[in-house]
Amino acid sequence: MRFLITGITGFVGPHLANLLVRDGHEVYGLLRSSNGREEDIRDVVPDEIYGELRFIHGDLREFESCTQVLSRVDFDGVFHLAAQSHPPTSFLDPRGTFLTNALGTINLAEAIRTTTPDCRLLFCSTSEVYGAPPSERGPINEDFPIAPVNPYGASKAAADCYVRERAASTEMGFFVTRAFSHTGPRRARCFSIASDAYQIVRILDGRQEPVIRVGALSSRRTVADVRDIAAAYAALMLRAEPATAYNVGGEETFSMGELLDRMLDVTGLAGQVEKRVDPALVRPIDIPVQVCDSSRCRTLTGWQPEISIDRTLTDLLEYHTRKMGQPVDATMARLPLR
Numbered sequence: 001m002r003f004l005i006t007g008i009t010g011f012v013g014p015h016l017a018n019l020l021v022r023d024g025h026e027v028y029g030l031l032r033s034s035n036g037r038e039e040d041i042r043d044v045v046p047d048e049i050y051g052e053l054r055f056i057h058g059d060l061r062e063f064e065s066c067t068q069v070l071s072r073v074d075f076d077g078v079f080h081l082a083a084q085s086h087p088p089t090s091f092l093d094p095r096g097t098f099l100t101n102a103l104g105t106i107n108l109a110e111a112i113r114t115t116t117p118d119c120r121l122l123f124c125s126t127s128e129v130y131g132a133p134p135s136e137r138g139p140i141n142e143d144f145p146i147a148p149v150n151p152y153g154a155s156k157a158a159a160d161c162y163v164r165e166r167a168a169s170t171e172m173g174f175f176v177t178r179a180f181s182h183t184g185p186r187r188a189r190c191f192s193i194a195s196d197a198y199q200i201v202r203i204l205d206g207r208q209e210p211v212i213r214v215g216a217l218s219s220r221r222t223v224a225d226v227r228d229i230a231a232a233y234a235a236l237m238l239r240a241e242p243a244t245a246y247n248v249g250g251e252e253t254f255s256m257g258e259l260l261d262r263m264l265d266v267t268g269l270a271g272q273v274e275k276r277v278d279p280a281l282v283r284p285i286d287i288p289v290q291v292c293d294s295s296r297c298r299t300l301t302g303w304q305p306e307i308s309i310d311r312t313l314t315d316l317l318e319y320h321t322r323k324m325g326q327p328v329d330a331t332m333a334r335l336p337l338r
């Protein structure tokens, strides 16, 4: 089949591209006209896969640009991953966040409807649309109320509702995924677990004093590996019901502090670093706990997470070591999983 991935230079996009190419699909990546850089994905895309990928330029914020992209190639499905995905940034730039996340999705969906109505659309929404439901209600399933607590969640909720409404009111094959917390190789260091991993690598390398700047270590999340999330998206593209939302998430729930301690343990730094709360990393409005119920996706597709949290954390540490341009061996020799 022939697929388009928006957000090909983002976090999940390259992992999804790997998987789809390996499964024999034809894969195109959408690059933003102004600053799309194909090379950005080479850190997790091996040469043989990279050679198979094709790229198209386009700007989701412009409707005409979306229709041009969709008119050029006859896609069977679009994985719409492109977004302003950082909740703290959404407080600083709510208009930009809505422009990309809400209007960008409307442009894309409307372009599909008017040019290639048989094309399926996976809209990558988020667990953030549920906000912070009381933890005594148990794991969050898709029937929980939409109640975002930041502009990022609100922008995704708007697009999430729009996509499902369009599919319910028309014949369009549009559906929604709501991924819970995920991390792994390529995770940017502005996100919590990757921020901790990055600092650990710097400390091991002697570039940072043994002090880790942290935010809310008490926050609890069901955490998955990014490669498992990509596999769920691929499985859902083939089987999802139109107008339906699917939670996607890991097996286990951890506090951010527990994950930091695991990384300190495996790198031999436990007890040797100070964890110092940085007010800049403490969010004025935060979500204390989110536990995922992804049984709808699992029952439909048979998908389940395969990668252990220890493997995920080790690969994340290795990724940031390589990214820093350091010889991997010195740091990685400390990791027992290698």
Ligand SMILES: Nc1nc2c(ncn2[C@@H]2O[C@H](COP(=O)(O)OP(=O)(O)O[C@H]3O[C@H](CO)[C@@H](O)[C@H](O)[C@@H]3O)[C@@H](O)[C@H]2O)c(=O)[nH]1
Pocket (backbone or CB within 6 Å): 085, 086, 087, 088, 125, 126, 127, 128, 179, 180, 181, 182, 190, 191, 192, 193, 195, 196, 213, 214, 215, 216, 217, 219, 221, 256, 257, 260, 281, 282, 283, 286, 287, 288
């Ligand atoms: N360990 C640690 N945790 C921190 C730090 N700073 C903040 N936290 C806390 O860790 C939690 C998770 O934050 P992130 O992993 O940065 O991501 P997020 O804000 O939950 O958003 C991500 O996940 C969503 C899905 O659940 C995505 O939709 C979103 O795009 C993004 O990927 C939050 O409660 C945050 O306050 C830190 O330095 N270290």
